[in-house]
Amino acid sequence: MxxxxxxxxxxxxxxxxxxxxxxxxxxxxxxxxxxxxxxxxxxxxxxxxxxxxxxxxxxxxxxxxxxxxxxxxxxxxxxxxxxxxxxxxxxxxxxxxxxxxxxxxxxxxxxxGDLSAVYVPTVEDEAFRDLARAWVSAKTDLKQARQRLKSFLLTHGIHYIGRADWGAAHRRWLSKYSFDNEWRQLAFDEHRRTIEDRLAQCDRLEAAMREAVIRWRFYPAVLALQTMRGIQFTSAVGMLAELGDLSRFQHPRQLMAWLGVTPSEHSSGETRRLGSITKTGNSYARKLLVEAAWSYRHPARVSPAIQLRHEGIPKPIIDRAWDAQLRLCRRFRKLAARGKNVNVAVVAVSRELAGFIWDVARIAMAMAIPHGGQPT
CATH class of the missing domain: 3.30.420.10 (Ribonuclease H-like superfamily/Ribonuclease H)
Structure with a gap:
């Protein structure tokens, strides 16, 4: 020794x-x-x-x-x-x-020195991430259960006249429909009961997340991210649970690379070739990011839902979220005008959105938003 x-x-x-x-x-x-x-x-x-x-x-x-x-x-x-x-x-x-x-x-x-370390979360952060991932798993199970019921009905030639979007009218129609055959009706009831169970599970887990997030150290960042277009409570929680401490990224480009939304490159000599995005890092965080980027196809505006989420948030964060809307909506329009494929344009917008997320979360943690606000 x-x-x-x-x-x-x-x-x-x-x-x-x-x-x-x-x-x-x-x-x-x-x-x-x-x-x-x-x-x-x-x-x-x-x-x-x-x-x-x-x-x-x-x-x-x-x-x-x-x-x-x-x-x-x-x-x-x-x-x-x-x-x-x-x-x-x-x-x-x-x-x-x-x-x-x-x-x-x-x-x-x-x-x-040839190894790359992965980020190890704290015990508390990992526990909250487990809760967030349980909600994601429940939502996935719910989606699969709904698909199984639709396939079951399609197999027997039953079509809903209207939009089968699981809205109130669609659910009422399902609750009233019945089969002549006893065994087939039993299978139908079990499919419906599975959906109801998954819905109840999703509600329980979301309620638990809303209660627990107030005591989480990244709660200020959760509130701040919801001021941005396309990011609601579950998206903000899921993204931060997977990303962890954003202060470990010294520059937003590092976060973009970690999320795998930067283009791949194969260059040699004076030739530089850029390919599709790398898709490295956390796939669920990248999925949430791209889903949020789709909302910037439309003109910049502050909807009543976003306005409600602005309550109690410091003005610098709200201004930064508005800057993001103006820039990203303009970015999408320019790419569309150049004839870019809509998916390519959305991924390009998501790359810049990652930079704004990094900045907004950094400002929120520095300003330490009071815990008086409630997630919406």
């Missing part, structure tokens, strides 16, 4: 086992062995690593096992990184993959 050496540790983590490799400074990479994932075995591993050098740097790939191991290692005073699996350097001709090789490769890449 008296030396100033650094030990680099690579962990190949699975549900029930962890394969460990290490190297001291620039020495050879060695295999330390395989252990279980219980807290006792991890604490025993930490003691072994502490005996090898004063400074310990650990890395493992992000995966389904979460960040519990990261927090435990940080608690022991280690420098820990959770790296992005898709950005780990790989040899083109490499055809053999084992736990031992993966752990040793992580050690070499960590020592060379």
């Amino acid at each position: 008296g030396n100033d050496n650094t030990v680099y540790v690579g962990l190949d983590v699975h549900k029930e086992s962890i394969t460990i490799a290490y190297a001291v400074d620039l020495g050879e990479v060695e295999l330390l062995g395989k252990i279980g994932t219980s807290p006792t075995e991890i604490d025993r591993l930490c003691k072994r690593l502490q005996s090898k050098a004063r400074h310990v740097r650990v890395v493992y790939e992000a995966g389904p096992c979460g960040y519990g191991l990261y927090r435990r290692l940080m608690g022991h005073g280690f420098e820990c990184m959770v790296c992005a699996p898709s950005l780990i350097p790989r040899k083109p001709g490499e055809r053999v993959k084992t736990d031992r090789r993966d752990a040793m490769k992580l050690v070499r890449s960590l020592r060379a």
Whole structure:
């Protein structure tokens, strides 16, 4: 423990086992062995690593096992990184993959500085994100249940005369319809009951989010984002839950790149070629961003719903949201006038919208909007 050496540790983590490799400074990479994932075995591993050098740097790939191991290692005073699996350097001709090789490769890449760390949320942020994702899952289940019922009716040649948008008239028609066959009626009732259950689940989870968001540290940013066109409560909460702390992005271009809305590039010499967007990063946050960008096809205006969300919000944030409307609506019109495909135009608008989101959230957190407002 008296030396100033650094030990680099690579962990190949699975549900029930962890394969460990290490190297001291620039020495050879060695295999330390395989252990279980219980807290006792991890604490025993930490003691072994502490005996090898004063400074310990650990890395493992992000995966389904979460960040519990990261927090435990940080608690022991280690420098820990959770790296992005898709950005780990790989040899083109490499055809053999084992736990031992993966752990040793992580050690070499960590020592060379070739790994990209993923953002690790706090325990509170991760808990709120779990709540937000539960609502998203419930909404997805509701959509699938509605599709199954429509398919069931279509199979039996039943068509609703009107707009089947699950509005009040459509739901009344469904509640009154009945089949002659007892078994078919039972299947129909079960499809309807599934939809009602999912609706109730969505309502419960949304109510829980509205209650919990007031105590969340990003509540000022949630209120601020709702001043912008196309971003309502669930969109603001879902976006911030996935993005986390926006202060980690020093420039809005970093957020655009993280969301995967920047164009891919293949340049060589004096030739520069831009392709489709990279689609890296969080797919759900990118989906919410693009959905919000569609609202800027229409002329800039402050609707009564947006005006209601402006109540209690500082004027600099409202002015910035209006600046975003003016610029993005004008941007869409210009792209449409040049003959750009509507989807291309919307993605271009979403890229600039990400920059405004970064700015509005930054202003809101700096001004610390009072918690007296209520999400709408």
